[in-house]
Amino acid sequence: MASLKDLRIRITSVQSTKKITSAMKMVAASKLRRAQEAAEQARPYAQRMEGMLGNLAAGSVGQDGAPRLLAGTGKDDSHLVIVMTANRGLCGGFNTNIIRSARALIRDLQAQGKSFKIYTVGRKSRDNMKRDFADHMVGHFDEFGRTVSSFSEAEHVAQAVTSMFDAGDFDVCTLVYANFISAITQEVTRQQVIPFPVPEVADGEDAGAGGGYEYEPSDTEILTDLLPRNLAIQIFRALLENGASEQGARMSAMDSATRNAGEMIDKLKTTYNRTRQAQITTELIEIISGAEAL
């Protein structure tokens, strides 16, 4: 049985933990608001970009001389997996879920006998991937904003990826990140970015989608401009979605930690009071029986 002093010490320590977790929850909540706003503001651009590219690509896919970012290298032997996580922990299952999904993807690739490379974004991703796949790591980036990422950070990653692609280091590139749905729900997403996944167009619509447009300067020139841009945009969106998801996950993790600490304090207090009362009773009995003996 713990002594009263031990119990008191434990109660104070749990109380200060509770203070910390509830402060972290509050910080995460205010960061979440900003991050969520940024992620939502970025969505229209990324979606329209995809739409525009889809229209354009539907017309020129299969043509000779289509840019390689669109057509691919013609094989899919070698994959680049971009694993995006947060820089910091204490955000529930956020990092773990992303890493689990990335590992599953890598295992699939291994089972199919494909070679793979890993580019990590975020410190947690690097630390985890280094354990098993240190030989496959080709790059790392973690200097993104604490709350909201800027576009130049995404461009930095996109440039690294493009130069690897141009050097023929891989054929297919996939992003693994968490899509922000709400503060309590984040969905781990795998998105193929190279080659650009051309939306399936029904035969009847084909002419309407690709053929009706007038191009200035020309469709191939726009395409060569648009494709690298789209890569940066998709990475940017993933960064922002990830940022919002991280704060959301941290907020709910800290919320339940605060609640748990509260419950624990209640339990400890009950034990503390019971012990105290038992002690008083014992003391009284001792005094009374001492007095009776006289």
Next chain:
Amino acid sequence: MADTIQLDLVSPAKRLMSGSVGMVVVPGIEGYFGVLPSHMPLLSTLRPGVVSVHDGVNDAPAKQFFVDGGFAEVNPEGCTLLVDEAIAVDELTADDIAKRRTAAEERAQSAATDEDRAAAEKALVIVDEMARAMSEAAP
């Protein structure tokens, strides 16, 4: 025939404008072009310049944005401008432009590769256009 067209002006960071307008004049790579309702479908790259939003064809521009490049898509649903960065023309300041100019010039000086130099030159063109946009806007 509808007499307004849906315009969406978005940059990677945010949606700058979304609404129905009478006409929009866009700095296309091969020259400025106006987009009116029922314009034929068009895809164009943009060069640095000013996007003017008009309520009616003959009205003075209701709003002007400086954009530093991007893409325009016109389809029956409306006109979408995807730009890298857009600043409302009346928010351009001489200080800001001067700062950007020094940054761009420094970059041009220190450029080591052809790519760097091209990027720096592009930045300078943007600054020039920005200055012009500001001087034209200020009477």
